[in-house]
Amino acid sequence: MPYQAYQTWGRQQESERIEAHLPLVYSLASNLAPRAGALGLEMGDLVHTGVLGLYSASTTFQESRGSTFGAYAKPFVRGAMLDEIARHKNEPRAVRDKYRKIRDAEEKLVRLLMREPTTKELADAVGIEVKTLSDWLTDIGMRDxxxxxxxxxxxxxxxxxxxxxxxxxxxxxxxxxxxxxxxxxxxxxxxxxxxxxxxxxxxxxxxxxxxxxxxxxxxxxxxxxxxxxxxxxxxxxxx
The missing domain is CATH 1.20.140.160 (PhyR, sigma-like (SL) domain)
Incomplete structure (x- = not known):
């Protein structure tokens, strides 16, 4: 019984955490909406994907590490939306490879650092110069x-x-x-x-x-x- 009560409490905590960070999802979705709209994706599609990103972040978040959940979850939410956008784009393989390298490196760093990595940290993880990373981000549409x-x-x-x-x-x-x-x-x-x-x-x-x-x-x-x-x-x- 105590274990069941703990499970119920845990689910309630997660639900409250997700609800408290919905403004983050809507803000990120609004920023990406023009890019997504050109591919036939609607705002609701991004929001749904972003909420799934929140849940994904919630499963690996460690409050004891000193980071806030919002700072930790933001790359997960934005990354999930960008993944959804990328899935609907017909990009050359070279561009897709750049995107995957950056996303894989970012996900590993977020879990390690419990925060969004700096541009330098991300470039080092990918194994390229900061200037090259900036060019890659532009090429794949993660930076305009x-x-x-x-x-x-x-x-x-x-x-x-x-x-x-x-x-x-x-x-x-x-x-x-x-x-x-x-x-x-x-x-x-x-x-x-x-x-x-x-x-x-x-x-x-x-x-x-x-x-x-x-x-x-x-x-x-x-x-x-x-x-x-x-x-x-x-x-x-x-x-």
């Missing part, structure tokens, strides 16, 4: 090269509230070329790249980004400032 260039042109990077006032911390970007900025963006950790993309390109609020990245609003704000500081450092070194 145009979106990074558009982000750079906002240097364009305009304030989130669409006013004409520029954010003071972005003033250093005015003197940098688009090519330099795109290169610098590619050197940032993957999470910081995602945050800048979501903030400046997708125009999500800090709170919405928190749902996607499983961070508090204050953590998003701090990470945003850290990413801009890294950019300034990378650009200074390039001069």
């Amino acid at each position: 090269r145009a979106s990074l260039e558009e982000l750079a042109e906002r240097g364009t990077l305009q304030d989130q509230d669409h006013t004409t006032a520029r954010q003071p911390e972005l003033s250093f970007l005015d003197r940098e070329s688009k090519q330099q900025l795109v290169a610098a963006l590619g050197l940032l950790p993957q999470r910081e790249q995602q945050l800048l993309y979501l903030y400046y390109q997708e125009e999500l609020t800090l709170k919405e980004i928190g749902y996607v990245l499983d961070l508090s609003e204050s953590q998003v704000s701090r990470t945003h400032k850290k990413a801009l500081a890294r950019l300034q450092e990378f650009l200074a070194e390039a001069e």
Whole structure:
């Protein structure tokens, strides 16, 4: 009887955990919806696949390792959606091979680190340079090269509230070329790249980004400032 009660409690905990992270699924599905729609997949298909990704993450999550479930589950959810999209694409074998190498390496790293790997960690696991990984991600559609260039042109990077006032911390970007900025963006950790993309390109609020990245609003704000500081450092070194 105690074991049955434990099983019931475990299922209830898992159900509550899944329900609490549904906003993460919907946010990731929204970002991938245009790409999926071109292949005949609907938003509901991505959400269903993403929920399955949550359950998959739940079976291997170890709370004792100190990671939050959202940070651990995000690669599983997004990966499941990308797998579903890839399944409907008629890609050349070379592209499929690149995708599989990256996905296999990412899954192993997530289970090992209990978090999403950085771009450097992922590149090392695949056995390629960071620049090569960036090119591969673009080739297989896991990163949009145009979106990074558009982000750079906002240097364009305009304030989130669409006013004409520029954010003071972005003033250093005015003197940098688009090519330099795109290169610098590619050197940032993957999470910081995602945050800048979501903030400046997708125009999500800090709170919405928190749902996607499983961070508090204050953590998003701090990470945003850290990413801009890294950019300034990378650009200074390039001069």
